[in-house]
């Protein structure tokens with residue numbers, strides 16, 4: 142499927158239309174951003190790794206009956222997806238304390254959280270993605286009660302599936318962010334699942350394997366992403 146017009150250039154991906162009005166091409170670039178896009182750096186191979194990683198994860202989720210955007214892997218850094226009417230709310234699941242939760246509540250990083258938390262953030266870089274809740278979504282029309290309940294249920298299902306998958310490869314899934322959209326009225330998982338939108342620690346030594354290596358200047362980001370891909374069975378070449 143050929144790319145037609147560039148519709149949107151985000152912080153990490155570029156979105157293209159295709160001749161089928163129900164389908165889009167997502168092109169994964171090498172850009173990595175932090176601080177709502179204020180800090181950006183390119184890493185060779187990152188686009189390829191994230192595209193193949195995200196495709197691998199979404200196919201695993203589909204086997205477990207999670208509806209996803211995936212149509213076809215088109216190339217190393219491009220995937221054909223269903224064109225979703227995106228819900229501008231980020232769904233975050235947290236199995237252990239990290240990142241903004243640690244800052245907000247002063248918890249110890251790595252503290253186990255049971256049952257896992259479900260947080261909502263408004264997708265708005267200019268406002269620094271503020272934390273919101275269900276009643277904000279309903280009051281301001283960002284998402285209906287039914288859609289939030291559905292996104293929450295799917296997010297917890299994804300957590301069960303992926304916590305197990307990563308645990309089997311020797312990792313702890315700390316937290317992650319999902320974005321959903323509507324396709325023909327149904328909630329479908331969109332965007333990506335990669336090491337840019339989750340936190341993943343090595344079970345043995347608690348080494349950070351995810352984008353925190355960039356956020357916290359820990360180095361070896363690509364080596365780390367490749368190591369995770371290798372251990373869960375993503376074929377990179």
Ligand code: ADP
Nearest residue numbers: 151152153154156210222223224225227331332
């Ligand atoms: P950002 O917009 O946060 O900078 P990206 O660089 O990842 O993020 O850009 C990808 C954009 O495409 C995001 O705004 C995302 O919401 C949107 N998107 C992802 N998947 C789909 C899809 N299947 N259909 C329509 N839009 C999508």
Ligand code: UDP
Nearest residue numbers: 233239240241242316317318337338339340
């Ligand atoms: N996350 C994301 N995009 C965002 C904000 C967060 O993918 O715009 C992911 C992040 O990688 C982590 C989870 O969501 O896996 C929880 O992030 P948190 O709220 O702790 O915010 P952060 O510390 O990333 O600012």
